[in-house]
Amino acid sequence: MNDDNRTPAETPGRDRYRNLFESMDEGFCIIEFFDGPHGPMSDYIHIEANAAYERHAGIPDVVGQKVREMVPDEADGWVELYGGVLKTGNPIRFRRELVATGRHLEVSAFKVGDPHEPHVAVLFNDITDRIRAEAAQRELNETLERRIADTLAEREAVDEALRQAQKMEAVGQLTGGIAHDFNNMLAVVIGSLDLLLRRVGETDPRAKRYVESAMEGAKRAATLTQRLLAFSRQQPLRPEPIEINRLVSGMSDLLRHSLGGHIKLETVLSGGMWRTHADPNQLENVILNLAINARDAMPDGGKLTIETQNTWLDDRYAAANLGAISGQYVMIAVTDTGTGMPDEVVAKAFDPFFTTKEVGKGTGLGLSQVYGFVKQSGGHVKIYSEPGVGTTVKIYMPRVTTVTEDVEVAAEAGQLPMGEFQETILVVEDEAIVRQFSVDALTELGYRVLEADSALAALSIIEARSDIALLFTDVVMPDINGAKLAREAKLRQPNLRVLFTTGYTRNAVVHNGTLDVGVDLIGKPFTIEELGAKVREILDRA
Template sequence: MFLCRIGELERLRRDLGIALLIGSHWSIVEVEPSLLERDILQALAATRRRLRLRTTLDQANATISAPHGLQTGRARRRLDADYYLHHFIDAAPDAIVGLDASLAVLYWSAGAKELFQLPIRDAVRLSARQLPFWSQSLHAEMERVLQGAGPLSLEHCCTVDGTELTLELMASAVRDGEQQIIGVSLNIRDITALAVERRAAAERGRALTEERQHLHRLFDQAPGFIVVTHGAEHIVEIANRAFHQLVGQRDVVGRPAIQTFPQIEGQDLELLLQQVYVTRRPYVGRSTPVLVSRRKDEQTERRFVDFIFQPVLAEHGQLTGIFCQGHDVTQQIHAQQALQQSQDNLLQLVSERTRELEQSRHALYQSQKLEAIGKLTGGVAHDFNNVLQVIAGNLQLLRPMLTQAQVPANRLDAAAQAVDRGAKLAAELLAFARRQPLRPMPTNLGRLLRNMDELLRQALGEMVEIETVVAGGLWTTMVDPNQLENVLLNLAINARDAMVDGGKLTLELSNAMLDEFYARTQVDVEPGQYVMLAVSDTGTGMTEQTAERAFEPFYTTKPEGEGTGLGLSMAYGFAKQSGGHIRLYSELGSGTTVKLYLPRTDQPEVVAVSLPVGPAVGGSETILVVEDDLAVQATVIELLSGLGYRVLRANDAQSALSILQSGMAIDLLFTDVVMPGKLSSTELVRQAKLLLPDIAVLFTSGYTRNAIVHGGKLDAGVELLSKPYRQEDLARKIRQLLGQREQLMLPGAKGEGEELSRRTALVVEDQLQLLSLTCEMLEELGIVAVGFPTAEEAVGALEHAHFDYLLVDANLPGMSGREFAALALQAQPRLRVVFVSGDGVIETELTARSLPKPFSFDQLAEILQL
């Protein structure tokens, strides 16, 4: 047991070090210095008193046992002995009490008087039960002593005069000369202070035990491994659970470290421990690979640890062993390695993505450049076509005059050929600008290639070998076959020009899938299924710089006068306008391949029917010409008048609408697509169909924009004659449309579909986008529709035209939908009214039906009973 002053416990523990963790035979007690000195002095004084008493008693016994000659009388000697013994006993600090066989008090020493504050005369002859410290358990113990039990020593707690005392009682039997028990002798000592200190010491001992156990738990549960070795042989004295888990062994204590420690990869463990032991310098290892064999039958496992070997020194600097502490960092090392691998992979992905982005940026730059050029060329082509139309029309008008005057027509033919070349050039410009009107239909490209075989052989000549490869199960594609033939012919001629001394042209058709990864690296490419048309030649090829600019209009490597540089540009614009994709692969000296990807369709193939070609004929019908270019207008009027038609003219759509509203009989409306003013050409046609349901409509334009072309395709039911056109083309197209009109007007010739095409609908909707969408849906159902955003604007239409249907929003600004419907039914009682509302079914007294928003084509057709 170690004693120390209060407050110096922690310092003493630090000085002792790890010694307290070894075994259970150590304890430290804090004692107040003043109490420690008092206790020591009291113990020494008691020892001296017992020594003096023992010496005095020995002298008295010696006197009593002296020879008879030396004694002055037996009574005297007994009296002196009793006197001395009585005083000797009373001088003792302990309480001495004598009890007879009935446990009555026979003797009560001065120590007992002082301890219990009970005088001798009051205590003698008292029953033991009457004593202030007596208890039932103590009485039972005294009975046992009277019955011959050996001397007893026990602690007894009692309360005397309100004070709690702890007494140490030593009881022994008193015998007479015949060894009969005649009483009990009690030696009583007050150990209250000692008991308090003992209890305090016990409490401190329990606290120390708990602390030691807590330290043991902390040591055993430490996240890192801890091992302490002893002596130069490095015998393991203590090891925690983490070390056992690391090495996979439990019986490591008492064994040399060389047998229990993991082997350090690339180092001698025994040499390292000896180095630390001799030099007294710690050794630190970071992410050190070690080899662990958990079981003999298991393969050696490679782990990584951070550790330190620290010398353990005693009080006087004596080296006792090595303290080893560390952590298993295998998972961290593997995580770092995985992170490093991920970083390397990320850098690689970033590098690849950077290359892809650079390719995309370059492709976007090329696309934007071509888009800008396309807008410019589209605008130029529009004006150019108008100029060509004036020239072509006047040439057509001059030809009969020159024939009558018997003037040679060779100059006129040369001018006409120049117009044709200009028209072709303008068409190619529009194709590149993605402004040419396409009429796509489900097409089998294999059939198209077979039909073009003879044309291609005539265009390429005998020096070029043509090979066609068509894959099995070829899909159908949605494309304008006529325009695709032009593209294919242009690509073949470019290939022929690249093979100066002849070569081989390969036309390949196959199904293709463009995935999302490929689409991300390109511009304006949607992933999906396509039909791929590849045109390959064995010509001179292109450099990388030439290939980058190959799709630009007017860019060519041919000598001046041998090419326009529009062949690939036209193919590029056609592919984009058709919703497809085009790629060019070329290497100088190894030929060129152009791959055209056209979108797949699930619709069955439609075979185009060629229109009959015959002489241009006219008629006597009335045609309304709407053209803002006065020169073009004058030429068209003269051409139509020459064909025998009665012609009315209008400079804009508003003027044309006034003519239509005048009630004049008009058979055909011939209007330019691009019109000045607020009223567009499409709205003019809608109003015209409303006023004259049987009227035929023919659009003309050199630049269609988005009026009648959406998604690169002509709107359904739209007839277009592109500028410039010849008189024969104009006469044939007008005759075709008027002939279809006459067939519809014959008695009994109108079937269900034709009857529906003459029905009209008035749409009143304040949301302009929904108004436009509803009108388009009605047009798709074959109903001529006219729309207004307010009821006030629609009132005028009721006065000028007859309607079959009224689709009106129930909630309108100004006049409500119900009020307008009532007014419309008064003006046209046979009108079928449909309330269109987001409120669901509209409750009304009118004869009407309800179409809740949003609605589909099928719901719209059902509500109209189509």
């Protein structure tokens, strides 16, 4: 037996365990009950610990330290756990964060030693990095889930917007075709009534009243068809440079008269406004339509605010609003303090013939006309509404930096512009009843009139005669349209003047909603006064 009372066989085994104890990555310690001044089972003292324990616990020189000295703020929990192990003899395994160091530990505690003098062995494993990695992974997963949910919601919104756009396009094509047919019929009705009214005159007041009533109804029907064309983006526009603040200010009296005394009108006009290029008459109609809608939403009175502002629609907004294009815009916002609209009504607000008003109090074409004009002008329109609070309609018209000033020739007021019998006009129209009205109207205006029911027939007349001053032709005709006819006619008579007419503007003389340069057009239906003024303007042009 050697000096430390160990046999040679015992020493290598003890050394192996000691080496394992000191070199293992897990923290390991043995503690025993310490009967100190705090009462029975109030504390435990460390009697052995390896280097990994001190490293994981973040506390140096652990041996000889008591639990309450090492971690005073959380000692009660540890003392209770150790006491439970000694009392029951059952091992426990748990995780705990050390408040003092912020490290996360995985702990195993079990009873060891003599039953009469037991100890608690504690095995620590620092799992802080794993806990943090798991937390980071959870956060990443949650972020991915949120992004996926947002993407799905955006996709659903885009799909819904696409369905809405396709529906609006399909309805627009339908309404445009209907408006075209109605305009041809109304051209005959209004023109015939106009001629009849000139024949009746003052000789028969009752007949005159009947004709005037019929004319009023026909003009209202013509207004409806114009709104249908506006929605379907098929109305011919005459854009020009517009200063929005001047346009809004110029409408103040009209708006106040239309709103009535129970609605307060306020305008908030920003300085340094950019210009846009649009049809001023149509834009005024848009603002007036919105103002009247706002008035109807405030039956007990309220406030209408028209605001102008330069704005930028970014890529994110454009992505979230199908049909919107990012860029610089002139914004006009019309805000009321009325009843507001729920989301399901806002979703249908631009649909033609959709209205929440009582029967007879609205056609359902006001907002659809707004939508059609703004889209045809390259802009964007958006409705924001909250029931019980009010509604804001924002119109975004594209900014232009350089535009060509348009020169409008104003028709002089006064008597009906008459022609001279020696001035010859060739009328080309494939629909007989419409052609007959045009012939009668121009004859009434004092012109010599020739007629043709097709482009080929018209070319034959042009080749045979050199005295034709004006070619008055429909645009939409079978075989050869009016634009091609005009080109062929000018090859034969270069000085020939041309006036187009149509009730349908998706044709050869209107592109992107705007009349081609140098083109004269009168839309169906038209009155004799309008036709006379337009013809005289063209013939008198230098």
